[in-house]
């Protein structure tokens with residue numbers, strides 16, 4: 001059995017935020033199909049470095065699908081063709097010999113390109129800072145089981161908390177909307193008693209920040225859910241809409 | 253643009269009102285399917301006279317005009333705003349979505365708006381400002397014209413696709429959908445879109461083929 005393939009990569013190269021950028025073509029031979037997509041990029045970069053060329057800059061950290069750093073728009077889809085996976089968990093066996101693979105950075109006003117495939121996702125951090133927290137007094141660690149939580153709410157909060165903030169929802173959305181991200185981050189807290197006291201201000205502040213960061217509105221197209229590596233449901237957007245309505249009526 | 257969500261509430265509420273309006277409008281129009289020999293002309297003209305004099309209908313019709321204006325203003329503003337949010341576009345883009353219509357709401361809406369203008373200037377304007385009282389003959393004669401029938405068919409197809417997404421989308425925008433209800437709302441939206449716009453579409457075809465004369 002032949003375990004290696006040859007591919008043509010078409011990669012977005014951009015020297016800096018101010019550079020206009022352009023696509024560049026790279027041919028790679030003998031790529032082991034058991035490599036992850038990022039390992040394939042490592043091979044590419046080793047080659048470029050040995051030739052004295054600038055390696056392709058891309059974000060990555062955990063390489064085990066939990067940090068959300070590895071943003072790449074592969075063949076027209078965030079994190080490539082496989083459902084529910086980050087780029088680091090995508091393997092070359094998903095591609096065929098002779099495939100042309102186009103790799104672009106996330107494209108959104110809220111995520112400016114820093115270099116090549118690396119974008120600045122700090123807008124998400126600022127949205128979290130605006131309200132994605134609960135305030136607790138310091139002192140002894142509270143007993144984890146002291147506050148009873150309805151199992152259904154706990155489960156929902158847990159699914160929302162799976163969001164790793166990778167930005168695939170924004171990248172896939174035709175309006176570059178961050179509503180799925182904000183929905184998940186609001187709901188994971190607001191569904192729980194601990195999130196109760198700051199409920200109204202949280203949703204308002206996070207949404208205000210979301211608009212300030214230049215993300216678009218939600219047309220309920222659903223590409224976000226389809227592309228989310230953690231398969232966060234668009235139910236979170238419906239809940240976010242309700243949560244905002246609630247905040248206009250009830251102050252906590 | 254500030255407060256997307258409030259704008260979406262308005263888009264959804266006005267859209268849902270228009271969905272209700274269309275249902276009522278269709279109920280009235282279905283009287284055009286009555287054979288001419290069974291007194292369709294008299295019945296339809298009486299109905300038209302009632303609609304233009306009843307005070308409750310007056311309030312409903314004002315609500316309809318306000319809804320259309322509000323819907324157009326809000327959705328056009330949202331659509332223009334979101335055009336800027338991508339910045340540099342992708343060279344390849346093929347993410348799946350849960351409805352194709354949702355990508356073309358603006359285009360579909362523009363077709364509907366153009367239609368509303370044609371429709372109002374041809375029937376409503378003539379009845380209201382030119383004192384036409386035989387609305388039945390006016391409608392029936394209009395639809396002897398194939399181009400006119402074609403305009404209606406295209407417009408109803410646009411409404412079909414618009415409500416196919418819009419129906420369920422408005423429940424989502426108002427925060428009224430959950431994991432358990434999503435499927436049912438989607439099915440209701442499909443039934444609505446298949447029933448209302450497509451029945452509307454049959455009327456001009458029916459009149460064109462002179463089926464009311466049989």
Ligand code: HEM
Nearest residue numbers: 219263264267270271327357358361362365418421422425
């Ligand atoms: C028969 C008349 C119409 C009906 C029943 C209708 C219904 C709806 C509904 C229910 C929605 C969903 C709202 C939401 O997502 O919450 C919607 C969205 C939309 N409508 Fe209409 N509409 C009509 C006419 C129009 C017209 C004349 C325009 C012209 C511009 C228009 C443009 C839009 C757009 C752009 C959206 C998407 C809004 C967004 O999600 O950003 N519609 N419509």
Ligand code: FES
Nearest residue numbers: 063067068070088
């Ligand atoms: S590198 Fe952490 S999720 Fe891919």
